[in-house]
Amino acid sequence: MGVFNSCCIIDDDEFFSISSKSILQHQNFSDNILYYSGGQEALDGLIGLLVENITLPDVIFLDLNMPNRDGWSFLEEFEELPEDKIGHIHIYITSSFISPAYMEKAKNYKLVKDYIVKPLTKEAIKRIIEVNS
Template sequence: MGVFSSCCIIDDDEFFSISSKIILKQVDFSDNILYYTGGQEALDGLVGLLVENVALPTIIFLDLNMPKRDGWSFLKEFEEFPEEKIKHIQIYIVSSFISPDLIEKAKDYKLVKDYIVKPLTESAINRIISSQKST
């Protein structure tokens, strides 16, 4: 049984998503891994879960640079979801951009737990698991 009941990857990079899923499964991170290729698709899918009264994923790995609706736009709209439905969620930004400005901007969003530089590694995943166990 995974540490988290469900998690979500929002990224338009198929290679990143596949490799991340493999690592997440290897460390038994989550029982259910959702995958969306963009911010708008993710918002639509997550709203669908809410309509069906299905709990949203506990962990979201979010890319910033995506076409149509980027990660920032996703965050802005996602934080408008009902508080009781999202307060348990931790968002980890995963980006190939290493920028102090972006890392600071991420801190403006209450659900963003950390900023991870791609690729998503087993070490980074284990830090997330450890932080969960210590809370």
């Protein structure tokens, strides 16, 4: 049984998503791993889960640089959803940009817990588990 019931990867980089899913599975991170290749697809999918009265993932790994709807735009709209439906979620920004400005901006979002520079590593996963256990 995983540490979390479910988690979600939102990233247009298929290699990152596949390698991250493998690390998450090996670390027994989550029983269920959702994947969306873009911000709009993720927003539509997660709102669809809410409509079906399905609990949203406990953890979301969110890329910032994606076509159609980037991570910032996703966050803006996602944080407007009802608090009782999203308040339990921990969002970790996963980006290849080592940007102090981005890291500072991420702190403005209540659900964002940390900014992780890609790739997602076993050590980063262990830290997330430790912080949330």
